[in-house]
Amino acid sequence: MPLYVEKKPDVLITEDGVRTDGRLPHEIRPIRMTVGILDKADGSAFIEWGGNRILTAVFGPREVHPKHLALPDKALIRTRYNMAPFSTPERKRPGPDRRSVELSKVIREAIKPAIFVENYPGSVIDIFVEVLRSDAGTRVAGVNAASLALANAGIAMRGLVAACAVGRVENFIICDPNHDEDMWGDADMPMAMLMESEKITLLQTDGPMTDEQFKEALEMGRRCIRFLYEMQKEALKRPYLIVERSVFEQGEV
Amino acid sequence: MMFNSEMLTHKLLREYIEDLVANDQRIDSRGFDEMRPIEVLNGTFTKAEGEAWIKLGKTQVLVGVKADIGEPFPDTPDKGVLVSNTELLPVASPTFEPGPPNENAIEIARVVDRAIRSADAIGLSSLVIEEGKLVYMLFLDMYVLDHDGNLEDALTIASLIALGRTEVPKVILKEDGEIEVKEEKWKVDLRDMPINFTFVKINGKLLLDPILEEENVAEASITLAIDKDRRVCSIQKKHGHFTMEEIINAAGIARDKWPEVAEMIKEVI
């Protein structure tokens, strides 16, 4: 018996393009990224994006168990996307469902092209994406955080992978769909790019778009991803700059 | 299976920690009955009706309480339902593997659950909406995020905070059997504060709130819960063995420690 019943908003987007959370079509929800928050993991990142809270950790490269899974010439990449029981309005039963199995794969395919797997033959790199609070766009938030956790773990990469979703609500192409738009919008298109070459490593579409709308959506996605990429770089460098500043300040005293 | 410190406790670690204990010292310079600092993080991290993300030293746990409504169990028509579950997330330790809760996770969940239940900390009868027909069901989901020892105490503290913060919509069962969910909120009444205290035995001495390295070399471990009347309300002896005096001694230390931890919990709720 549900305690919370969801209702479709009367208006998803106004004629002026104002969305249910007050944003304009091109505006992204507030984002905060933090790296290195876990002690036992080799690399970790936490992303707060709108109402999403996602924790990612990387272990490895480490020994593969069971041994027969090891690849002779490159690292094996494993990912697990997992939703916490308390991440959704109605409690989610723990354990994998079909959606999380698919998303684990999609995230792995998005991240893998970035990793120099040939540098770590016979080993495994494990990437865990834990959704603590879900609010539309968890897979793209997860990709951003997983990429940060890999860099934080010191793994050799061609570049960071940044991700953002775009979508269509009526005739508007919007970026970073919120919960309402995710539920009742007309199209949803998560995408990720391997920066800086801007190769697309994740692209899914759910909902129809005309050729023109599709091109506009791709272009909007790229703009958002570039913005996310700047935030990623800042998040990775921030801890070092903070230490630098504090050492400098102590020296002045 | 993965190589790890738990399996691979090297001899030097064991010898060093034992030597220190023989000289009344601990590897992180704490006293034997001193807990690590507890930090409660600010912010919203879940969609739960009550939550707490806490750090006990370097151990980090996140507990969320989700609420639902349903029929009571036939043998307890006058009580609500509490379901406890612990996930040892693979992010927390290289030794944790993805998959359904194993023996350890289930034991930990039950140890926390037993403390809360034995002291009737949330008053299960207060969860009744209509006796025999409709009750609140609370799901206590305990997430381990970073494992540096003593998950039992960290999860108990976080669970009490999360439960104490839990607010759910008021529900009325009308005469025609229709369920009305109101805007108004109902708050869980934390009527007791059963806190678990975990000890390990090293070199015949008791150490409160062990870090992972101490757990790995310990001869024995035990967890005791103390309620607000300073009674022992649940016990779980885990591995190894203790003398009767040692257990009485541990209960005494736990009793002495209760007020400061209880005070902290009350403050943050």
Place this chain on the structure above:
Amino acid sequence: MGRWEAKLRLSEGTLLVKNREVVVPGQALAKGKFKPGKDVYVDNSGVLRAKKLGLADIKDNTISVVPLSGVYIPKEGDIVIGIISKISGSTIIVDIRSPYQGAIPIPRGRAVERVDMSKYDLHLGDVILAKVKTFDGSSSLLLTIDMEGLGKLEGGFILEVEPAKVPRVIGKRQSMLSILREKTKSEIIVGNNGRIWVRSPSLKELLALKKALRKIETESHVSGLSDRISSFLSEELSD
């Protein structure tokens, strides 16, 4: 643009980062005449890019990245601190905190006469100092203890640092290691795999050393590290 102009521009090269700047994976470091050093790759358009999160290190025409984190990948000749994890028949298996386990074959036949067999009296959980003899880059990693100073480590304690920070713990011409040894009055052996064996006079020195190692890890990218560590330890151990 004529062919000569193009060549000229290429030979000049453009540097896109400062020396010792923190760089992220994929970040463009330079174009043109520069050569890729360690943890740098060249992309399809000839741009030199960082492979890891680290510090840009520019020496003459070569740009490298000094990583700020990462697990230990063995190199031949490295000295490592290992823990015996398995003894199976004629081979001792050693955990060296790396994706690859080390193996030490137990000498047999006539080889027994050439080595000190007492060194091979090893048990599960023993800590050893060993040298990487050969490593094929993926599966076969042979270690040796047949050298003066190698073999079982008795007493003391093991601390760990990020393997990427080991060069900073040692310092130029062992300068940092000397500071750590003198100030903490401890015996210290640093393994390339980031395990550090320590024998300190008391817990106080050990804990001060542990804190100093954390400080080296977090402040390695800021210059003047040796001086800071030196005064930090003096302060910690003053009374």
